[in-house]
Amino acid sequence: MTLAIQTQQLRKEYKGRAVVQGLDLEVGEGEVFGFLGPNGAGKSTTVKMLLGLVRPTSGSVRVLGGSPDDPAVRARLGFLPEQFRFQTWMTAQEFLNFHGQLAGLKAEELRTRIPTVLERVGLGGRGTEALGGYSKGMLQRAGLAGAILAHPRLVFLDEPTSALDPVGRVEVREIIQELRREGVTVFLNSHLLSEVEQVSDRVAFVKAGEVVRAGTMNELLGGALPVMIKVDALTPQLLADLGRLGQLEQQSAQQVSVMVSGEEAIPALASAVAASGAQLYALTPQRHDLEDLFLELVGTSGDSRQAALTGRVA
Amino acid sequence: MSNVLLMARLSLSEALRKKLIVVLLVLTAAFLGFYLYGILRLEQNLTERAANAGLSAGPRRGLGALPVVYSGIFGMYLVYFLGSLMAVLSTVASVSGDIESGVMQSVIARPVTRAQVVLGRWLGFTGMNVLYVLLVSVALLTGLYLITGYLPPNPTAAVAQILLGIVLITSLTVLGSTLFATLANGIAVFVLYGLGSAGGILKSIGALANSPTMESLGNAANIVMPTNALWLGASYNLQTEGALQLAQVARGANPFASTTPIEPGVLIWAAVYTALAVALAMWRFSRRDL
Ligand SMILES: Nc1ncnc2c1ncn2[C@@H]1O[C@H](COP(=O)(O)OP(=O)(O)OP(=O)(O)O)[C@@H](O)[C@H]1O
Ligand SMILES: [Mg+2]
Numbered sequence: 001m002t003l004a005i006q007t008q009q010l011r012k013e014y015k016g017r018a019v020v021q022g023l024d025l026e027v028g029e030g031e032v033f034g035f036l037g038p039n040g041a042g043k044s045t046t047v048k049m050l051l052g053l054v055r056p057t058s059g060s061v062r063v064l065g066g067s068p069d070d071p072a073v074r075a076r077l078g079f080l081p082e083q084f085r086f087q088t089w090m091t092a093q094e095f096l097n098f099h100g101q102l103a104g105l106k107a108e109e110l111r112t113r114i115p116t117v118l119e120r121v122g123l124g125g126r127g128t129e130a131l132g133g134y135s136k137g138m139l140q141r142a143g144l145a146g147a148i149l150a151h152p153r154l155v156f157l158d159e160p161t162s163a164l165d166p167v168g169r170v171e172v173r174e175i176i177q178e179l180r181r182e183g184v185t186v187f188l189n190s191h192l193l194s195e196v197e198q199v200s201d202r203v204a205f206v207k208a209g210e211v212v213r214a215g216t217m218n219e220l221l222g223g224a225l226p227v228m229i230k231v232d233a234l235t236p237q238l239l240a241d242l243g244r245l246g247q248l249e250q251q252s253a254q255q256v257s258v259m260v261s262g263e264e265a266i267p268a269l270a271s272a273v274a275a276s277g278a279q280l281y282a283l284t285p286q287r288h289d290l291e292d293l294f295l296e297l298v299g300t301s302g303d304s305r306q307a308a309l310t311g312r313v314a
Numbered sequence: 315m316s317n318v319l320l321m322a323r324l325s326l327s328e329a330l331r332k333k334l335i336v337v338l339l340v341l342t343a344a345f346l347g348f349y350l351y352g353i354l355r356l357e358q359n360l361t362e363r364a365a366n367a368g369l370s371a372g373p374r375r376g377l378g379a380l381p382v383v384y385s386g387i388f389g390m391y392l393v394y395f396l397g398s399l400m401a402v403l404s405t406v407a408s409v410s411g412d413i414e415s416g417v418m419q420s421v422i423a424r425p426v427t428r429a430q431v432v433l434g435r436w437l438g439f440t441g442m443n444v445l446y447v448l449l450v451s452v453a454l455l456t457g458l459y460l461i462t463g464y465l466p467p468n469p470t471a472a473v474a475q476i477l478l479g480i481v482l483i484t485s486l487t488v489l490g491s492t493l494f495a496t497l498a499n500g501i502a503v504f505v506l507y508g509l510g511s512a513g514g515i516l517k518s519i520g521a522l523a524n525s526p527t528m529e530s531l532g533n534a535a536n537i538v539m540p541t542n543a544l545w546l547g548a549s550y551n552l553q554t555e556g557a558l559q560l561a562q563v564a565r566g567a568n569p570f571a572s573t574t575p576i577e578p579g580v581l582i583w584a585a586v587y588t589a590l591a592v593a594l595a596m597w598r599f600s601r602r603d604l
Contacts, residue, residue: 048419048603048604051422051423052422052423053419053422053423053603053604054603054604055601055603071425071426071427072425074423074424074425075424075425077423079419079420079423081416081419081420081423083416083419084420085415085416085417086417086420087324087328087417089328089331089332090331098320098324099420099424101320102317102320102421102424102425102426103424103425104425143420146420
């Protein structure tokens with residue numbers, strides 16, 4: 001696997017306080033990588049270091065085989081900043097034209113490329129309006145158009161859907177999937193975990209500047225699967241049968257949760273219920289999702305306070 | 315290079331689009347009209363008085379020529395002051411504004427070096443400010459000439475020194491814009507400008523009072539901020555022989571005009587200072603976090 005992003009012991013301190021520490025990231029080419037963590041965990045700071053906007057205190061960064069300080073490397077990057085603030089006096093077309101020129105695109109290519117990306121982000125026909133008159137979501141869409149404008153090989157999206165309506169969120173998901181089909185690597189920061197779950201190949205959780213868990217979706221969410229079963233009455237016989245299939249946790253006189261090894265065990269549960277003659281009301285696999293994992297890893301409150309307490313270096 | 319020009323063009327279209335240039339030109343036209351109208355009335359008064367005294371019309375000599383000479387000097391002083399003000403105000407947010415708004419992040423993520431961004435911004439604002447001051451200078455001197463038939467002895471040298479001052483103050487403002495927040499930068503550059511003017515006043519009083527300490531203080535201020543020294547150099551080129559002689563008699567008691575030409579060292583230092591400011595701005599911006 002060739003690596004699109006590789007960091008070693010990456011560290012950033014602001015005024016002696018570590019906001020990113022000991023970060024070893026490896027993102028393969030063509031991967032969609034989800035980067036998750038609570039507010040203030042250091043996600044945006046990491047992205048900025050990967051783009052050369054912020055200088056690491058120590059550690060190394062390699063992006064597309066080079067340093068982000070090299071303009072030739074940045075020519076193949078796309079970036080949607082967390083705060084999508086652009087020159088408000090420009091129209092969307094002028095904005096994209098300016099960025100296209102900075103990225104080294106030829107004028108004739110820009111003539112066809114700009115309408116294409118505007119259309120792609122749902123701003124077709126609005127390109128001649130000044131960005132100052134754009135709504136928040138429209139601005140974010142314009143920023144997204146800028147991020148994919150110059151045929152990047154690696155795209156950083158820092159909370160790309162934070163201002164978008166539900167349709168926009170679906171569209172962004174489609175864009176990410178399209179990028180993946182074209183072999184483009186996507187580095188995605190987001191708090192919308194169901195979205196991340198749907199598009200990411202791999203995710204990492206950061207907390208107070210450190211990675212606490214990383215892996216493929218399967219590694220993180222696979223494994224034991226709780227299945228909730230609701231029947232008219234749980235007889236001792238039925239409980240004994242179910243107990244042979246997985247660990248039980250009885251929740252009421254009608255409801256029990258069975259922890260099985262995976263989806264392949266579900267039909268056996270159904271047969272056991274049917275064989276016992278009980279009336280089945282519900283049989284629901286309660287797949288672990290990223291949100292459960294997030295809450296488990298990070299706790300219920302943001303860790304910005306905790307970061308302030310533990311992130312201080314001597 | 316093309317990135318530098320792109321950034322320079324961006325600065326110009328921004329100034330145009332934000333109506334900065336239109337407002338500036340309209341207000342400047344009003345200022346010029348006001349000042350030139352004053353000169354017109356002065357000229358009419360002088361001619362009237364000459365006629366009443368039974369003097370023939372024709373070029374005025376000696377003390378009689380002074381009012382017109384002074385209206386040229388102080389007109390140009392106002393141009394320089396306005397030009398400096400406008401240079402600082404237009405440029406004060408050239409880099410810091412984009413950092414503060416977050417616009418800079420998406421620009422720097424492109425294959426453009428930070429040095430190119432600073433150089434392009436500097437080029438755009440310097441070009442705009444120089445063009446503006448040149449335009450106003452030419453308009454004022456032309457108006458003066460059309461009304462009174464008088465042109466200062468060496469207008470080209472005077473305007474060149476004024477423009478060097480404008481370039482310097484623009485460059486220092488760009489540098490400040492990479493170092494400080496916008497407001498702090500504005501304050502810093504104005505304080506520097508004030509220091510330069512204070513240096514000129516100290517020097518002139520020091521010369522009058524024969525106080526070497528004051529003169530060295532003034533010299534130190536001129537090194538830190540040569541804008542006033544450049545103005546004094548320009549003012550020398552705007553004075554006729556008669557005005558210079560009168561000022562020499564007064565032992566330079568006028569801090570707004572100088573009786574000696576500018577020292578080449580000041581010109582060289584101003585140019586070097588400009589280059590240093592731009593280089594430092596490029597270097598400094600290349601290593602700050604966005
Ligand atoms: N320029 C800065 N100066 C000082 N501290 C900073 C600076 N930028 C970020 N930080 C601190 O670094 C920490 C991480 O910030 P960062 O923006 O990377 O968080 P994040 O994970 O992106 O959070 P969010 O989910 O809210 O976007 C925060 O505690 C923040 O206060
Ligand atoms: Mg963030």
